[in-house]
Amino acid sequence: MxxxxxxxxxxxxxxxxxxxxxxxxxxGLMRALGSKGHDVVAFEPEEGWSVENLRSEAGGxxxxxxxxxxxxxxxxxxxxxxxxxxxxxxxxxxxxVVILHEWNPPELAQRLLRLRDAxxxxxxxxxxxxxxxxxxxxxxxxxxxxxxxxxxxxxxxxTIYKERYGLTKVWTLHEAADTTVFKPVPGARKSTDVxxxxxxxxxxxxxxxxxxxxxxxxxxRASREDVAMRAKIYGVRYPEDGLRALRDAGVEYHxxxxxxxxxxxxxxSRLTVHIPRQQYTGAxxxxxxxxxxxxxxxxxxxxxxxxxxxxxxxRKGDFWMVATGVEMQNAMDCLxxxxxxxxxxxxxxxxxxxxxxxxxxxxxxxTGVIKELRx
Numbered sequence: 223m224x225x226x227x228x229x230x231x232x233x234x235x236x237x238x239x240x241x242x243x244x245x246x247x248x249x250g251l252m253r254a255l256g257s258k259g260h261d262v263v264a265f266e267p268e269e270g271w272s273v274e275n276l277r278s279e280a281g282g283x284x285x286x287x288x289x290x291x292x293x294x295x296x297x298x299x300x301x302x303x304x305x306x307x308x309x310x311x312x313x314x315x316x317x318x319v320v321i322l323h324e325w326n327p328p329e330l331a332q333r334l335l336r337l338r339d340a341x342x343x344x345x346x347x348x349x350x351x352x353x354x355x356x357x358x359x360x361x362x363x364x365x366x367x368x369x370x371x372x373x374x375x376x377x378x379x380x381t382i383y384k385e386r387y388g389l390t391k392v393w394t395l396h397e398a399a400d401t402t403v404f405k406p407v408p409g410a411r412k413s414t415d416v417x418x419x420x421x422x423x424x425x426x427x428x429x430x431x432x433x434x435x436x437x438x439x440x441x442x443r444a445s446r447e448d449v450a451m452r453a454k455i456y457g458v459r460y461p462e463d464g465l466r467a468l469r470d471a472g473v474e475y476h477x478x479x480x481x482x483x484x485x486x487x488x489x490x491s492r493l494t495v496h497i498p499r500q501q502y503t504g505a506x507x508x509x510x511x512x513x514x515x516x517x518x519x520x521x522x523x524x525x526x527x528x529x530x531x532x533x534x535x536x537r538k539g540d541f542w543m544v545a546t547g548v549e550m551q552n553a554m555d556c557l558x559x560x561x562x563x564x565x566x567x568x569x570x571x572x573x574x575x576x577x578x579x580x581x582x583x584x585x586x587x588x589t590g591v592i593k594e595l596r597x
Contacts, residue, residue, distance in 0.1 A: 226259040227318040227592055232334070234325035235266045236298055237289055239481040240276035241421055241458055244325060244350050246481050246512045249289075250400025250581030251588070252296050258585050265313075268300040275458075276478075285480035292403065292482055310337060317343045319592055321373070324349040328363035335368050344595050350375040350397060352501040354382050361387070371595055373588070376509030377533050393591050396535065397512045398579045399519035403482065406521035406572070407489035415558055416453040417491035419479055419513060422460045426499040431464075434497050434527040434544070436471035438551035443472050445555075456487065481516075488520040493557050493564060495550070496526040496541070508532035514541070515579050518571035523564040525553045535579065540571040 239245040255262045276282040338345040347369045371391040374380040383392045456479035524541040544550045557564040
């Protein structure tokens with residue numbers, strides 16, 4: 223059994239991170255697989271909603287340019303829906319493994335299943351979202367029972383695939399930080415007290431944003447009127463009532479942030495927060511978002527709204543978990559007043575990421591799955 227494989231990965235997009243946190247992890251995973259000696263190519267549609275929306279942002283073109291520069295080692299091939307079947311046969315004829323991400327149309331799944339039957343490559347389905355729980359009728363269109371295996375980004379999702387869909391070949395593959403990009407920036411000047419990078423979420427966490435960020439911050443500012451304090455939020459898809467809530471709380475809204483700029487933003491901030499969407503405190507409990515891994519990798523103290531780390535991905539003290547908005551306010555106040563304690567927490571979180579949660583770790587885990595299946 224060879225240690226190196228020819229791998230084709232189908233993503234919605236690696237080029238654009240607009241409302242597309244999947245790109246963060248997949249970029250790093252593709253790089254890590256290449257570093258292990260695998261022959262990796264990523265396929266994505268020539269046009270898509272994430273790329274189109276990114277181009278309309280003020281910094282959109284720079285984001286696309288930075289991606290090409292920073293990830294110059296990645297092979298990303300664009301395709302069109304009207305590409306002929308024979309074209310796809312040539313592209314995938316020599317592949318050992320083909321992986322389809324969940325953010326793709328079911329029609330593409332059917333095409334890849336036909337080509338798998340023709341060429342015999344291993345076909346995997348990769349899910350880093352919550353539709354398997356929230357929209358099962360959509361997932362049934364993929365023909366998942368015909369795939370050779372499923373990669374799920376948490377044990378809760380793995381259980382859903384096994385129990386709800388009756389699948390047996392399902393592996394957990396958590397997201398992780400690309401530590402070639404997400405790392406501390408020594409010497410950066412702290413100009414922001416609290417920063418949060420995240421989208422409004424279409425009602426999936428709008429109340430949580432108010433409870434665990436806006437209200438605690440407003441109360442903290444009011445209690446420390448003698449100190450100049452600054453909080454920033456970056457993200458997209460904020461409705462007018464959300465923007466109004468930010469203004470009322472005294473939080474600056476800075477819109478879209480290219481993810482490749484996040485290490486600098488974290489480096490110039492004293493602490494950040496994690497506010498999970500409702501799906502990840504319910505049916506998908508135990509699954510953190512990519513932002514947790516990336517923030518800790520950048521060496522910034524993190525305070526989290528409540529979620530259950532059921533898989534013990536982190537150690538006690540890696541970040542500060544709170545249960546209420548009042549506890550969030552107290553945690554912010556403590557870390558801002560006690561920089562030594564904040565630095566100690568940040569160092570511990572960074573250590574855990576480097577020990578357990580880098581894209582290099584996930585590339586090793588995925589290689590093990592591939593070997594198991596192909597054996």
